[in-house]
Amino acid sequence: MRLTVPQPELAEAAKWAARQLPNNPINPILNGLLLEADGDQLTLSAFDGETCTRSHLDADITETGSAVLSARLLADITGSLNKADVTITATDTDATVETGSARFDLATLPRHDYPTLPQIPAHTGTVDGTEFAAAVARVKMAVDPAADGPFAGMSGVRLRIDGDRLELTATDRYRIARHTLPWQPAGAAGEAIAVMPGHVVIDNAKTLAGQTVNLTIPADGRGTAGFATGDRSVTTMLLDPDLFPHRLDRLQKDFQGTAFFDAEDLAVVIRQVATVNDGDKPIWIAFDGRHATVRARDTGSAKARVDAELDGDLADFEAAFNSRWLLEGLAAVTGRVAMELNTPHAPALLHDPDDDTYSYVVIPIRDPHKAKPGKG
Structure with missing residues (x-):
């Protein structure tokens, strides 16, 4: 195999592929990157046993082959390397990587040991990549990467197709983040639910x-899923959809009252009072007239007021929340934000009252005086 390819494109593709691989795979061959030269394209593939990534680069190929x-x-x-053309030459046992001013001699890994890669399935539909990346950014904080066993579904992002809409949902039991975006089905509009590994979605969305x-x-949410652009693709095994807590979709939707804030004003006040907390200790929010009072007490005590427009019965209402969870939900909203409340122990809902594409449910701390630091 012998080919020449520009350094910027090759370096970016190799970096992206290497980032997908585990540090210590059970099979050492999975440390490898498969290079395939054919026609006028170089394909770089990485595989960790469950997820496969491919990059396609235009290349000047003088000898086809793989390594x-x-x-x-x-x-x-x-x-x-500096920006220049990079020439790669490989045999069954060794390879060279060289530019005009540098040369690297490398050993190749056994080609016959490299596993057969999963095929890229036919696509179900299309989404705008920028909108998809923004949706992932709004829900990723609620993914629990450590979830396993009967809770393994919470380590993923649920993708649900409903007609011409695609909904992304993530939860770690303490909050639920959802974002909906337009979806263009490849065929007749239908429904489907799948849970994709969270790290695969998050690592590649940008x-x-x-x-x-x-x-x-x-359609059944099982087996293989994937996403692809013109020059890159990702194929991955799905998580068992039965392990995702779909019952969270049925959380109460009627609320006792709603408080409207400027999202940044509320975030600033929460950050101010949380400075006296050691770790993820609770902050309390109470309402009085046209204001909300946010307070905290740990290594010291702090209290601050923020303007709020109240609708409904929130007199004498006070609830405790994890400050980080609130801040992460508020970060996805700009301008006006609605906080819908029921009881101090019932889930609260944050959303943009003028935009129904995003919602964030956060569970209050039931016994704030015994609260322990949340997951980091």
Whole structure:
């Protein structure tokens, strides 16, 4: 195999691929990056046993073929080079990476040991990459990467298709973040639900911005899903959809009252009073007339007021919340935000009253005086 490709494109593709791989895979061959040269394209593929990524680069290929190189080593080498054409030559046992001023001699990994890669399934529909990346940014804080066993579904992001809408939902039991965006089905509009590993969605969402994304979601939510743009694709095994807590969709939707704030004003006050807290200790929110009072007490005590427009019966209402969870929900809203409340122990709902695409449910702390720091 022999080919020449521009350094910026090669370095970016190698870096993206290496980032997908585990640090210590059970099978060492999965440390490798598969390079395949054919026609006028170089394809770089990485596979961790469940998730496969592919990048397609235009290249000047003088000898077709394939080789497996250490993904991280290739990423480090190509990232260190100046902008220039990079020539890669490989045999069954060794490879060279060179520019006009530098040369690297490498051992290849056994090509015959590299596993067969999953095929890219036919796409179900398309979304705008920038809108998809924004949706992921709004829900990712509620993914619990450590969830396993019967709670493994909470380590993922649920994707639900309903006609011409795609809804992304994530939850860690303490909050539920949802965002809905337009969806263009490839065929007849229908319904589907799948739970994609959270790290796969989060790690790759930004790379999709500015492009049309072909998304594959199987109707039964099981097996393989994927997303692809013109030059990149990701194929991954789905999480068991039965392990995602779908019952959270049935949380109470009627509220006792609503408080309207400027999102940034409320966030500033929460950050101010939380400075006296050691870790994720609670803050309290109470309402009086046209204001809300936010207070905290831990290493010291603090209290601050913020303007609020109240609708409904919130007299004598006070509830305790994890300050970080509130701030992360508020970060997704600009301008006016509505906080819908029922009882001090019932979930509160944050949303933009003028935009129904995003909602964030947060659970109050039931016994704030015994509260322990939340997950970091």
